Amino acid sequence: xxxxxxxxxxxxxxxxxxxxxxxxxxxxxxxxxxxxxxxxxxxxxxxxxxxxxxxxxxxxxxxxxxxxxxxxxxxxxxxxxxxxxxxxxxxxxxxxxxxxxxxxxxxxxxxxxxxxxxxxxxxxxxxxxxxxxxxxxxxxxxxxxxxxxxxxxxxxxxxxxxxxxxxxxxxxxxxxxxxxxxxxxxxxxxxxxxxxxxxxxxxxxxxxxxxxxxxxxxxxxxxxxxxxxxxxxxxxxxxxxxxxxxxxxxxxxxxxxxxxxxxxxxxxxxxxxxxxxxxxxxxxxxxxxxxxxxxxxxxxxxxxxxxxxxxxxxxxxxxxxxxxxxxxxxxxxxxxxxxxxxxxxxxx
Amino acid sequence: xxxxxxxxxxxxxxxxxxxxxxxxxxxxxxxxxxxxxxxxxxxxxxxxxxxxxxxxxxxxxxxxxxxxxxxxxxxxxxxxxxxxxxxxxxxxxxxxxxxxxxxxxxxxxxxxxxxxxxxxxxxxxxxxxxxxxxxxxxxxxxxxxxxxxxxxxxxxxxxxxxxxxxxxxxxxxxxxxxxxxxxxxxxxxxxxxxxxxxxxxxxxxxxxxxxxxxxxxxxxxxxxxxxxxxxxxxxxxxxxxxxxxxxxxxxxxxxxxxxxxxxxxxxxxxxxxxxxxxxxxxxxxxxxxxxxxxxxxxxxxxxxxxxxxxxxxxxxxxxxxxxxxxxxxxxxxxxxxxxxxxxxxxxx
Numbered sequence: 001x002x003x004x005x006x007x008x009x010x011x012x013x014x015x016x017x018x019x020x021x022x023x024x025x026x027x028x029x030x031x032x033x034x035x036x037x038x039x040x041x042x043x044x045x046x047x048x049x050x051x052x053x054x055x056x057x058x059x060x061x062x063x064x065x066x067x068x069x070x071x072x073x074x075x076x077x078x079x080x081x082x083x084x085x086x087x088x089x090x091x092x093x094x095x096x097x098x099x100x101x102x103x104x105x106x107x108x109x110x111x112x113x114x115x116x117x118x119x120x121x122x123x124x125x126x127x128x129x130x131x132x133x134x135x136x137x138x139x140x141x142x143x144x145x146x147x148x149x150x151x152x153x154x155x156x157x158x159x160x161x162x163x164x165x166x167x168x169x170x171x172x173x174x175x176x177x178x179x180x181x182x183x184x185x186x187x188x189x190x191x192x193x194x195x196x197x198x199x200x201x202x203x204x205x206x207x208x209x210x211x212x213x214x215x216x217x218x219x220x221x222x223x224x225x226x227x228x229x230x231x232x233x234x235x236x237x238x239x240x241x242x243x244x245x246x247x248x249x250x251x252x253x254x255x256x257x258x259x260x261x262x263x264x265x266x267x268x269x270x271x272x273x274x275x276x277x278x279x280x281x282x283x284x285x286x287x288x289x290x291x292x293x294x295x296x297x298x299x300x301x302x303x304x305x306x307x308x309x310x311x312x313x314x315x316x317x318x319x320x321x322x323x324x325x326x327x328x329x330x331x332x333x334x335x336x337x338x339x340x341x342x343x344x345x346x347x348x
Numbered sequence: 349x350x351x352x353x354x355x356x357x358x359x360x361x362x363x364x365x366x367x368x369x370x371x372x373x374x375x376x377x378x379x380x381x382x383x384x385x386x387x388x389x390x391x392x393x394x395x396x397x398x399x400x401x402x403x404x405x406x407x408x409x410x411x412x413x414x415x416x417x418x419x420x421x422x423x424x425x426x427x428x429x430x431x432x433x434x435x436x437x438x439x440x441x442x443x444x445x446x447x448x449x450x451x452x453x454x455x456x457x458x459x460x461x462x463x464x465x466x467x468x469x470x471x472x473x474x475x476x477x478x479x480x481x482x483x484x485x486x487x488x489x490x491x492x493x494x495x496x497x498x499x500x501x502x503x504x505x506x507x508x509x510x511x512x513x514x515x516x517x518x519x520x521x522x523x524x525x526x527x528x529x530x531x532x533x534x535x536x537x538x539x540x541x542x543x544x545x546x547x548x549x550x551x552x553x554x555x556x557x558x559x560x561x562x563x564x565x566x567x568x569x570x571x572x573x574x575x576x577x578x579x580x581x582x583x584x585x586x587x588x589x590x591x592x593x594x595x596x597x598x599x600x601x602x603x604x605x606x607x608x609x610x611x612x613x614x615x616x617x618x619x620x621x622x623x624x625x626x627x628x629x630x631x632x633x634x635x636x637x638x639x640x641x642x643x644x645x646x647x648x649x650x651x652x653x654x655x656x657x658x659x660x661x662x663x664x665x666x667x668x669x670x671x672x673x674x675x676x677x678x679x680x681x682x683x684x685x686x687x688x689x690x691x692x693x694x695x696x
Contacts, residue, residue, distance in 0.1 A: 026534075044532075086437050089434050091434045156507075156511030164501060173517055274391060293411055
């Protein structure tokens with residue numbers, strides 16, 4: 001803050017508030033000053049504040065959050081309040097601008113984004129736990145698979161197992177897409193049922209210690225549909241090649257193009273419509289964007305998903321996704337579920 | 349739109365986009381014009397668009413959403429684009445303003461808010477389904493309760509049962525708070541375990557057809573802790589009195605005060621720190637705010653939660669919550685789980 005001339009920083013993005021202080025409650029704001037941290041919240045979170053940030057100066061609002069922030073600004077005689085342009089809606093910003101008068105709102109630089117983009121050891125451990133819980137839940141569910149189960153039931157079971165294993169919840173709405181439904185990259189788990197010969201795409205993750213994992217595997221019930229098997233080989237080759245290209249200094253678009261090149265060469269270039277991956281941490285999609293849209297460079301400490309896919313409307317889809325930590329000279333794949341085609345067959 | 353002079357309306361709030369069109373995908377925008385609806389999305393959602401809004405004009409972006417919206421604005425030669433101040437962050441707004449030039453951004457009036465605040469018959473049916481699924485899941489879990497179960501396990505089971513019953517997911521992070529943990533109005537489900545004599549507060553809801561229910565019940569294992577039992581009587585009296593006060597024309601703050609008065613009179617006025625309730629629909633918290641903060645009036649068609657509570661740090665907490673539809677002359681309670689103190693005891 002000192003280096004960027006930020007005297008009073010209002011943190012309204014909840015994940016940033018957690019990152020900076022460990023505070024987990026919604027509908028609250030954190031005010032960071034050079035010598036003190038204030039929390040502006042309400043009575044619902046009084047005890048959470050005592051548990052998580054007893055050292056913060058506490059303001060429990062009875063009225064609107066903006067009005068309480070205004071009171072705090074005036075009591076501290078702040079000239080300027082730096083706010084997060086990505087953490088306020090246009091209407092919240094307008095209400096806050098009025099409420100804090102005579103304090104002036106100033107757009108803060110992306111302090112938290114630049115801190116959060118590279119993960120420290122504690123964060124990498126937390127991500128490792130979130131990945132392990134997701135993996136164990138997946139293995140438990142694979143052993144429970146039966147013909148006749150619906151997508152929705154599978155999604156319910158994997159989320160249940162993650163919770164039992166200690167997750168605070170699922171990282172995002174679990175995708176379970178059977179057969180042709182898997183041609184939607186972001187399918188809703190619905191009422192389609194498993195049959196012998198089905199291919200099942202599962203995209204899921206766990207929240208553990210507020211960090212989020214994100215994995216995708218395809219499994220095949222008893223046998224591999226030939227066309228999908230061929231596509232699987234291409235996607236796996238693309239994924240492995242892209243992982244080999246992940247290292248500090250590599251441009252996002254170039255890593256994306258390694259995977260895309262393999263898929264293009266196999267004749268499926270127009271069936272891989274999304275980016276190769278994204279950053280992962282307190283949010284399931286956070287910077288960097290590992291896609292053709294970004295010429296930024298990877299750096300040690302970044303954690304990204306690598307998840308190429310091929311989607312054939314009316315037929316099905318394949319995506320393979322792992323979570324990868326950039327380390328000096330290369331990368332370390334943090335997730336460890338088998339992904340060879342032969343090992344993706346579940347028999348019963 | 350015509351009545352309010354809105355010529356081209358960009359919908360960026362996902363629930364508003366669903367409300368207006370039935371489209372469910374994220375990272376997308378809907379542009380409503382007098383004679384056409386456009387959807388700006390990306391390849392991940394190509395099939396979802398065909399399934400849900402085949403009649404919309406489709407623009408699949410390869411680059412940033414703002415840039416694609418800009419292209420569409422220029423191709424349609426729009427002079428002004430009305431945007432949702434509550435549906436764009438300050439940084440998205442700034443990026444969009446640049447990207448749509450020479451089209452000018454204008455703040456749209458709260459068209460969707462005023463449409464959504466009163467529910468039509470289809471919506472009331474959808475809310476009814478979301479409530480029934482939540483209730484059935486609760487009853488299933490009550491029959492599965494065992495000494496030694498953790499809060500987290502209970503939360504996992506209720507979410508699993510809701511999914512099996514057809515829910516798309518939980519309305520929000522399920523709260524299960526045992527004994528003293530229930531003094532946090534918004535407790536995280538953790539590792540506390542059920543014992544004989546425990547009181548258990550459960551606050552949960554289901555998403556069905558994208559509509560969300562929100563209920564709270566307290567249950568007592570084998571016996572009722574005397575102090576909590578006394579508090580329960582007060583909260584139930586407050587809730588029933590407030591429900592009797594719900595009718596068209598009643599001010600939010602007055603209904604809130606009916607419940608608050610009962611609690612104040614019993615000596616717990618400072619232990620009920622949150623508002624009495626909130627609107628419910630496609631979002632779990634939506635207008636109106638049934639609290640001391642609002643002098644707006646209830647109207648037929650509004651659906652609100654009525655959820656007074658008393659929280660005693662170190663001891664526990666009680667909250668009772670139902671979902672209530674305002675009808676001409678009064679209200680109809682949409683949720684039907686028993687709440688008499690005697691019927692809240694689970695024995696095993």
